Amino acid sequence: MGLIRSWVESANREGCDFPLNNLPCGVFSIDGDDPRCGVAIGDFVLDVAALEAEGLIDLGGPLLDVPFWNEVMEAGPATWAALRSRLTGILAKGSADRAAAEPHLWPLSEARMHMPFLVAEYTDFYAGRNHAFNVGSMFRGPENALPPNWLHIPIGYNGRASSVVVSGTDVRRPWGQLKGADHPAPIFAPSRRFDFELEMGAIVGQASEGMVSVARADEMIFGYVLLNDWSARDVQAWEYQPLGPFQAKATATTISPWIVTRAALEPFRVATPARELPLLPHLTEPGPMLYDIALEVWLTPDGGAETVITRTTYAEMYYSAAQQLCHHTTSGCPMNVGDLLGSGTISGAEKDSRGSMLELSWGGKEPLALVGGVTRSFLEDGDRVVFRGGAQGDGYRIGFGECAGRVIAAHADPVDAGR
Amino acid sequence: MGLIRSWVESANREGCDFPLNNLPCGVFSIDGDDPRCGVAIGDFVLDVAALEAEGLIDLGGPLLDVPFWNEVMEAGPATWAALRSRLTGILAKGSADRAAAEPHLWPLSEARMHMPFLVAEYTDFYAGRNHAFNVGSMFRGPENALPPNWLHIPIGYNGRASSVVVSGTDVRRPWGQLKGADHPAPIFAPSRRFDFELEMGAIVGQASEGMVSVARADEMIFGYVLLNDWSARDVQAWEYQPLGPFQAKATATTISPWIVTRAALEPFRVATPARELPLLPHLTEPGPMLYDIALEVWLTPDGGAETVITRTTYAEMYYSAAQQLCHHTTSGCPMNVGDLLGSGTISGAEKDSRGSMLELSWGGKEPLALVGGVTRSFLEDGDRVVFRGGAQGDGYRIGFGECAGRVIAAHADPVDAGR
Known part of the structure; x- marks a missing residue:
């Protein structure tokens, strides 16, 4: 067509x-x-x-x-x-x-x-193979990078629906508990390693009770948006064991303002990559349920020039949103209209296809060069992060518009300061 | 009074x-x-x-x-x-x-x-000292039982609001991915280690943007309920690393039907226990913000007699709901009317004051004897679990009524079986 x-x-x-x-x-x-x-x-x-x-x-x-x-x-x-x-x-x-x-x-x-819809609940996954390996290598070393369950389950955790905002909303740098490896105790301070995460969001358009198959899960999805799961890496490192990320991910999650429907994406379906280990039958895709959507991240310092820092594709994901939604219901968890599922960070295999500053600067060890001689390890105040994405058809493009946000300075004293 | x-x-x-x-x-x-x-x-x-x-x-x-x-x-x-x-x-x-x-x-x-209120979002904490030590001992050994952050942060994770049900609702045993330590790969099967968790729930009655102080957080709380955070321990063990519990906690969370207001509990305020390490100033309680609420767990097998298996008190918590709510907002996370905060499992120091089967049977190694010669390691189909609680005043009691739920058998085939 x-x-x-x-x-x-x-x-x-x-x-x-x-x-x-x-x-x-x-x-x-x-x-x-x-x-x-x-x-x-x-x-x-x-x-x-x-x-x-x-x-x-x-x-x-x-x-x-x-x-x-x-x-x-x-x-x-x-x-x-x-x-x-x-x-x-x-x-x-x-x-x-x-x-x-x-x-x-x-x-x-x-x-x-x-905001194009009322977010019922928000779940974020961790379903990009390269991202999981990169982050796992930094947090736990390359030999323990991929957790034992990773190739069997689309790992997810519940996020905070109240923190989801539409493209264009400023994002205030959060405070949090931080603890340096050499320090005996944590401090409470503004995050020094504030980051973006390049993701797609799938929007659940039909409610369910009990477990749903992957096929039915796919039919329940109304559409997709670009999604930036802002992350405070230093807060995350201190808080995430043993129960997962919490305040590190609760400052804001920005979505693009246009829900691109599943119907519009139909011509761009692709299968997930080859399985490294066989999946259990209930998680096996009955057909192609990912989409080939080209994605870019643009970073612009305050008053500076914009640089494309990442180019990758949604087809990199190891698990589709349908597989994630099926897994989400295995326990009988009821799903509702307006539930938002973040894909997990989308990183390609190459350095210039990584979907977060954490990976692009390798934890700050290899600062990224931007246009104009500026470098970045993590985001600085005034930085504007823009995602763009689209699927290229024969003579037309299914685009998502922009998912944009600017980092603004932390409150001098956050207690009871309001937003 | x-x-x-x-x-x-x-x-x-x-x-x-x-x-x-x-x-x-x-x-x-x-x-x-x-x-x-x-x-x-x-x-x-x-x-x-x-x-x-x-x-x-x-x-x-x-x-x-x-x-x-x-x-x-x-x-x-x-x-x-x-x-x-x-x-x-x-x-x-x-x-x-x-x-x-x-x-x-x-x-x-x-x-x-x-249900007495519409649950906006649900957060569960891990703020009971004895529970954290007991579970940590079983999962990671006694030397690593208490995570390094535990004495500095009321550790929490986001749960699933859609799974919160009112007392009296049957709870269907979930399926999930399980993996025995000696097995090379996981299986998909009904949970064999289904459990309750004795908790209190605090209900946020006022919205906020940005970080709130502990004092303001206390004023935002409308009231409290008894809360049973049903947990599939075998699912949890396989899924929870690195991003925390997900489907293990998503089957159901039962609350008692009566919200006991903060005003009614005012005479029963007590301070949290002595700090083992000083808290950072923003988390320090300006006054007593816990409550002395006696709690009991009753377990009744299908057609059998009821046994009190646990007696403890909410005053055991290391962190108050006000401290938890403050911590919840440190990142700037907006809170909404109807947000529900689970205290975390409440266990006393003694064996008969432990707030979960996992602890009572020490991971199944020491099955619990019930009235009538029956034993239990985890919950079996037909088991009814009832929490009762109340604060004893001078000539009166502030009671919570019952928080009750019965475990019913798993679906033979859960896929697309509905609830």
């Missing part, structure tokens, strides 16, 4: 993130008015809440009259398909609906983006 | 869990009608939603017209105090409101209890 042409001409431009093939779901506002559901098309956002209110979209009852996509998700896959089909019809070249729809297009450059 | 006498005579009975001094908050229904907010008094539940609807309670706007206590919590401490004061007035001996209130009393024996 090639590009589906739209009467919104910018959507037909080569390299555009948002052709008619994409139709990602977001929540936007213009000039401080009320946030509402929109779909990106070319250089515009289409106010689908207004289209529903005017009867141009009919999903069998109001689902777009709230500033989040959870109600559409809850309505289920048949509704997802109906909406996609209807929007394709409205926006296709030659559509009879053009005159009715056109007044509801707003320039993306004027739109302020909000 | 002694017993406050009520015209509900059963509330004045010695040993009653719900005297007028208590006034715990729950959600109940009668004969399958709609769940609504109620307050326990003696052998009855008072339908406070009806009292508000009739104008007998005025909180400045409807807060009790929903089947959960989150709206009251969100309204803040002044509203909490106003409601308590008004209810004390209505229910006190000689109250002029008796005639208006009495029709809204329902026998507890006829009430079905529901």
Whole structure:
């Protein structure tokens, strides 16, 4: 399938993130008015809440009259398909609906983006083979790098839904307990090793009770976003044994504002890499459930030039989101609409494809050179981190837009200082 | 302060869990009608939603017209105090409101209890000194029992809010990946080491952004429940390194149906035990923030007799909920109304005061003798576990009611079997 042409001409431009093939779901506002559901098309956002209110979209009852996509998700896959089909019809070249729809297009450059959905709960995984090996080598030495369970389970831990923010939100450097190896006791201080993690987020669009198969898990996923799981490495090193990361990961997790639906990504399915050990049957993929999505990380110091510091692909993951979701339910854990699953950090095999500063600077031992002679071991105040990603089709691109955040200075005294 | 006498005579009975001094908050229904907010008094539940609807309670706007206590919590401490004061007035001996209130009393024996609040997120801590030492000894040997950070941080990890259920809900034995030390690879099978954990749950009643002091954290807590953090020990042993417990703790967490407010517990404040190492200043308690609450665990095999297997007290905790909540915000992590904090397993120093089967049977090596010649290493299908707890005042008791759950058999094939 090639590009589906739209009467919104910018959507037909080569390299555009948002052709008619994409139709990602977001929540936007213009000039401080009320946030509402929109779909990106070319250089515009289409106010689908207004289209529903005017009867141009009919999903069998109001689902777009709230500033989040959870109600559409809850309505289920048949509704997802109906909406996609209807929007394709409205926006296709030659559509009879053009005159009715056109007044509801707003320039993306004027739109302020909000969280596209209410996050029910947030789970972060550790499912990138190279990342696990790199980090394991630094924390436990190369011989113990990969934990014994790693090739059998998509290791995950519960994160903090309240800390998930939309692209563009500043991220304040956290305080935390830190302890140097040579110090007898910890101190309480701003993190000195604040980092990003390049991830994809999968959004659960259907609830479940009891365990679900990998096949059903795949069907439960509504779509994907870019995800930055900001991490305080020094806090993590001191706190994470024995019960895992906690405050090191609770400052913020930034997601891109557009949910790219599973339907839009369908042409880009790829299988997970070859298994190094056989998986137990319940975790085996019945078909390709990863996607080949090219990913980039751009780092820009305050007032400086931007540097691409990482290029990799989501196809590097050892486990797909469907496998992760299946594993998540093995205990009978109920899943809900709006649950967010972080893929785990995505690192390629090469140095310039690593998905965190921890790996790029090898724990600070090999500072990274940026454009303009600047170097970085970890993030400094004022640094802006931007993820970009997309899948390249035949004559079109399914893009994610940006997942961006700037690090701002820690509070001088954090106690009761508010955000 | 002694017993406050009520015209509900059963509330004045010695040993009653719900005297007028208590006034715990729950959600109940009668004969399958709609769940609504109620307050326990003696052998009855008072339908406070009806009292508000009739104008007998005025909180400045409807807060009790929903089947959960989150709206009251969100309204803040002044509203909490106003409601308590008004209810004390209505229910006190000689109250002029008796005639208006009495029709809204329902026998507890006829009430079905529901979740008393919407759980925003759930965090579980590991803050009992004896439990940490016991479990650490079994998992890592006595010399490495207490992790280096344990005396500096109330160690916590994020749990799964979707798995929190109210007392009385059956708990299905989970499947999971298990791996024996002598086996080359894991298997997928029902857990063989399913366990309870005796905990208290603190309910966050006020939202925050940024870090909060221990003093402010204490003021944010609305009340407490008994909490059973069901745990699959064999799943936990295989999965928990390096990122902590995940599916081992996601089957269910049971809470008692009555939120006992901080106000009711005020007379029972005690300080945490002496520090073995000084805490950093931000975690130091400005006053006593634990409570002396006697706790018991009762175990009843299917068709068998009940045995008290544990007696201990919440005063055993090394960290208070206020300290835990402060630590939870050090990274800037936002907290929300309805966040639930599990204390961590509460074990005393003696064998018969241990708060889990893992400790009581020392990992299965010393099976526990129950009434009637039955023994237990871990929980078996049909076993009913009941927690009871209360603080003993001068002539009255602030009781929590029961936190009960029965283990039911695992699904024969869990995949897509639903709950």
